[in-house]
Amino acid sequence: MVQLVCSPAVAERLRRELAAVGIAVDDDGWTLVERGFDVPAGSPAVVFDPLDHVEVVRMLATGLREGTTGPPRMLTGQSGSSFMVIAPREVRYFEAAADGIVACTATGRYRVRETLAHYESAWAGLGFLRVNKSQLANLLHVTEIVPWFNSRYVLRLTGGAELEVSKTYAKRLRSALKM
Template sequence: MMVQLLCSNKVHVKLKHELAKYQIELDPDSDVTLVERGFDIPGDKLSVVFDAIDYMDVVKLLVSGVREDLLAWHALTGLSDNKFAVIEPRDIVFIEAGPDGLMAHTKSKPYSIKETLQYYENTWAAKGFIRINKSQLANLLHVKEIVPWFNSRYVLRMDNQTELEVSKMFSKKLRNTLNI
């Protein structure tokens, strides 16, 4: 996908960097334009107007909707025991941020992976991944049981015998997602 940017140099640099992570290229002839508030809106193109401070919301918008067709098969490369492996999203039970970086846990073993938790939260939401606390994303396809916990929280029992705690802050999103 390609987009045109009409914004300040500072925002341009930030947006270009973020969009590149999702293979969204910049093209002045694109039919889609991202326009920072205060800049002229082209009349002949689909334009998304945003405030400079909210530039990440524009990235989320593009990634969540427009890019879904291109993310249908989006495997990642993980490192375990000094060997790389190609891992499909459906094989990942949960992703966790820790002191040694990001880890993708499969049924068999954990893999060290690149990018950020936010990246996987944005790009893999449609694949069943949901943020459950500040450092973990769970793959809902691997949830065996949801146990109500005290203080409006939950514990997810995963099919690899792991128990993950859903924090109070993310419990509402889980309830809404699963209609519970």
């Protein structure tokens, strides 16, 4: 059902975890690829951080269930034909783009399935805040808040990205940060 492209130590742990939930390891179906290894062409792949291997097995075993309570512990983003398992702490910001909603991280931009409104409500407790009509910022990645013209702000994030906080959302930002 899945094939593995990873280090021997991680492969051993994955085989044990996958066997426990009844998922066979063979050369068909999905490919689980440890970050840093080459993604093989021809089959869908999930790229994961070795520390998150248990979370990948959980996602495969249970699927992405609708109606779960609280924010998910992980996010699945798509880049080309590969899927990346992303921890919320890695997402710097979400934005509405021409091809859908995109999660921007240090390693790249990944299309995600849900809407900005979903992430705004479900992930508010994780520090995500709407800053304008097309972007949500992870406040954990804000390095500087620059007052801007007409009661607006510019957020400078780790990695150099800058997001403009519109006048409509500036009050929410001030309230959230108690400024």
